[in-house]
Structures are given as structure tokens and as C-alpha cells.
Amino acid sequence: MIVVYRHNNGSIDAVSLNEIQDPAEHEKIVWIDIFKANEEEIKQVEILFNIKMPTKHEREEIELSSRYWEDSRSININSYFFVSFFFVENSKSHYNESVSFVLQDNILFTVRDSELQTFEIMSKMLMSNPKEFFSGYEIFMHIFDIRIDRDADLLEYASRESDEIRKKLLWEADAHSVELLRKISTLQEFTQKVRQSVFDKRRILTAMVKSPKLSQEIKQDITIMMKDLNSLVEFITIDGNTLDNLQNLFLAQTNIEQNKIIKLFTVASVVLMPPTLVASIYGMNFRFMPELGWHLGYPFSLGLMIIAGLIPLLYFRNRGWL
Template identity: 35%
Template sequence: MLRIYYKKDKRLAKETELEELREIPMESLIWVDLQNPTVKEKATIETYFDIKYSSEEKSQEIESSSRFNEMEDELIINSNFLSIREKGFEYCPVSIIIEKGILFTYRDDDLKTFGESVKRIKASPGSYSNGFQILLTILETAIDQDADLIEGLAKRIAELNQQLTLRKSRSDEEILIKLSSFQNETMSLRENIIDKQRLISALMKSSTFPEEYMGVLRIMIKDISSLLEHNKFAFERLEYLQDTFMGFVNIEQNHIIKIFTVATVAFMPPTLIASIYGMNFRLMPELEWQYGYAFALLLMILSSAITLIFFKKKNWL
């Protein structure tokens, strides 16, 4: 899918047909966005503007030279954006190029960050005159989205904390799986935020990026630092919940072992009595006694009862 944004009569216009590209004046172009494009669309854009989008493999590399590269009149940026799935977060690499004030973006997924950015741009189209402003809006939207995700994650952690405290509605296995899932989401968010921090720091050092937008970048850095603190708190809270959960599990296991231990000890005296009367000696006084059987049973019951009473007085039960 191709989206071309350009200035037209003091407003922002949009074109989606590749054939209309040559009809748009080069000085009016602001943003060319490729989302899962056809081979023809990608090749035409690269040839027409003399640019080269980074491959998916290069976009995912962690080296600074692969993430940010500055030339005389061109910025080449590779960044990962979060794509929200049913089973959690996935990284979607985005190739970004700014050349002569025009922003070029290439991605495979329909990212929420880009959709929200377009809504902001449409709400105030007169405020955008170049690709640098579009990129700033995309980064601001990404930071806002990360803040929303952290807030939502904190709410779900609080709900899990309540369920863990009440010890109902979920089994131990479900709680453990949920804790692990939240930890993975927290780490994914942190990696995504740090990626944006590296990108913005590189833009602040850039000689190509306009000086007039440095104030906006400095505010973003402060926002990112705040998000990292919130993310750190969420991760520490998850560790606390995991320790609490394991404490509950250990208490339950100890209680079960305690029950088996008490039962074993309580039956030891009757077992001893039964063993004594089970010996095959010829001369045993109770063998021919009329009440010998009842006496042995009563003796076994009393020995168990005395043992349990002793445990109770010691508060071992």
C-alpha cells in the first residue's frame, strides 16, 4: 500500500496511486509511506527518488551504524515499533529515510503508531510543512503509545496482585503463566523504549536535523526517562509478586508435608503396639485373654489420641 502526502493550497493532500506520483511537484512532497508494498511500488519509489530502503535483516541489527546513518543531505534510520498481537507484543522493523526534507517510511505491518500519527496530522494539516515534523509526530505518538501500554500493563498487574492475595479465580499454574507473560511484555516495552531513546539521542547529535526542533527532542528524552522509571517499577513489582506467589506455594507445600508428618507420627504408636502383638512367641499373656483383642485396639486408639493431644498443646497442628 502506498500513501503520498503533499502540500496543496495550504493543506495536506493524500495520494495512493503510483501513476499520480509524477504529477506532484517535488517541492510539495512531505511524506511517502510504504506499507507492505508490491515489488513495483517499492522499486518505483526507490528509483524515482534515488533512495534505498534498508532490508528487514539490516533493520533488525543492533549496531549503531545500522540503526542510524547520516549523510550530507540524508538521514537513514532503522527502528523497531511494537505491533500489538493477541499473544503479546511483536517487533516490526521500520526503515526511515529523510532526504531533502521528505520523509520516506517502509514497513510490513499496519502499525497503530502510524495510524494515530495520521489522525494527528489530519487534525492540524497546516502545521506540517516538511518530513522532519512528520517524523517528530510519529516519535511522539510512539512514546504516548508506550505510556498507554505501560499504564495498561500496570492495571493488569494490579488485578493479578488482587487475585494472588485472595487466592481465588485462578490456579497456581495460570498465575505463573500470567506472571511470565507480563514479564515478557515489560521487557519488550523496555527494549522498545530504549530503541527510541537511542534514535532520539542520535537525532540530537545530527547536524542534518534542523536546530529549531531540538527543543521537541529534548522533551521526548525527558518523557522517555520517565517511561523507563515506570517500566522499572512495573518489573520490580512483578518480581515482588513472583516472590509472593512462590512464598504462598511454599507455605501450601509445607502445610501438606506437615499433615503427612503428623499423620505418620500419630500412627507410629499403634503400629508399634500392633507389631508387638503380632510377634509369634508361645508365651504371651494376652493371647488367651478374653478381652485381649479389645484391649489392644483401645491401646492403639489411646496412643494415637495422646500423640495428637501432645501435638495440639505444642501448637504443631
């Protein structure tokens, strides 16, 4: 699907590609959103606007030279957009989606394969405030600004989840479960993917601010956005350290619980050893054992076993081991 946004008598219309075959209409266009388009549709855009759109393989390249480059006519950008459904129990609920941006002749071309809330918000803003957007550069800046705000919300969500986990670890006795450890691990992956998205945008804007194709006003906006990204990077570092500490706290408290169980079994074994020794001695049934013919021999042996068990038990109790 290809949606073309163009100025029309003070407003902005969203039309299909077939409605702008006349080259005179190109000057009115500010944004062409290419969503899940097939090769034939992309080829039609390339011919109509004399442009080269990045392939899916090129959009997923991780080298910096593949994330941002310029030529005499256009600026080409491949950026990660973090997709999340605000569930951390399942790592498949969040991932990074590659989106391509091409800025040429004051038109923004976007190529994507997933529905992204950022683009829905941008479309509504564009339709409701047409006088604020005169070129594709402004639309691109707003898309990145919306995305940065979204990443900030995701990081705040991860921080709240971390606080909840910390409270459970410190105050709930039954908090040491495999599910909680899995949640910590998934939150770490969640934060790492947001970090990847934020770092990617910071690299792109750092390169973009040096472009001679941009106006001074847009460069000032980019500088402000980079400050916001730097603050997010600091927040990610703090949150990442917090999650690492939570994982260490979980493992430490798990070890403490295991040590308590081991100590309990150890004390039980030591307490039972003297009675077992007494029972073993009197269970040998040698022929010449005076106590075998004694009427009080049985209660005497039972009492001796009880006393032998109580002595180490009282000793451990006085030492504070129980």
C-alpha cells in the same frame, strides 16, 4: 502499497505513487508511507526520488550504527515499534516490529510490513490538520510522540495487571496456579519488549538531537521527548522489579503450601506409628502371649492403639503445629 501525502491548496491529499511522476510535485510531498511493498515498488521509489531505501535485513539489524546513520542528504533510522493486543496470556500477542524512516529533502519515507495504529493515527492527524505539518521532520516527530504515548499506555496496563496479580496472591487462597505463574512470566516478557522499544527510541533521539540537519525548534521537541522516555525507563525499572517480587512471592507462597502438606503427612505418619507398633506386637501370634487367652484382650489392644495415637496428636496440637 505506497501512499503519498502531499499539500494541495491548503489541504493534504493521499494519492498513489503513479500520480506524482512529475518532479515538480515533489516539493508538495511531506510523507511517503511504504506498506508491504514489493521490490519493484520500492525500486520505483528509489529511482523517482534518487534515494536508497533500507532492505528488510538492514531494518532488523541491532547494532547502533544500523539503527541510525546520516549522510550528506538524508537521515536513516530503523526503530522498533511494539505491537500488542493487550493480552498477556499469550506471548505471541505482542512483539517488536522494525520500521524504517528516511528523512530526505524535507520528505519522510517510512517502510513497514505491519499495520500499526500509530500510522493510522498520524494519517488522520495529517488529513484533519494539514496546516500543522510542513515537512517530513514534523511528521516524524509526531509519529514518535504518538508511539511514546502508546508505550506509556502499555506500561500502565502492565502495572494494573501486576496489581491484580498481587491482590490475588495475597487474598485469594486458590491463586497459586500454573496459569497465574504463566501470566507473571508473560507480563515480564511484555515489559521487557516495551523496554526494548523505549530504549531504542531513546538511543535514536540521542543521536538525532546532534544532527545539523534539524532546526533548533525540533531539537527542543526532541529534548522534551527524551525526558518523557527517561521517565518511562524509570517506570519500566520499577515495574520490572515489581514483577520479579511477584514471582518470588508466588514461589514463596507455593513453598509454604507445599510445606503445609508435607507437615500434614508427617504428623499423620507420627500419629499412626504408635498404634501400628501396638498392632504389630499383638499380631505376632506367639504361642505364649497372655493376652491371647484374655477375653478383654481385643478391646484392650484397640484402646491402647487409640491412646497411643491420641498422645502425639494432642502434643502436636498443644505446640500449635496443627
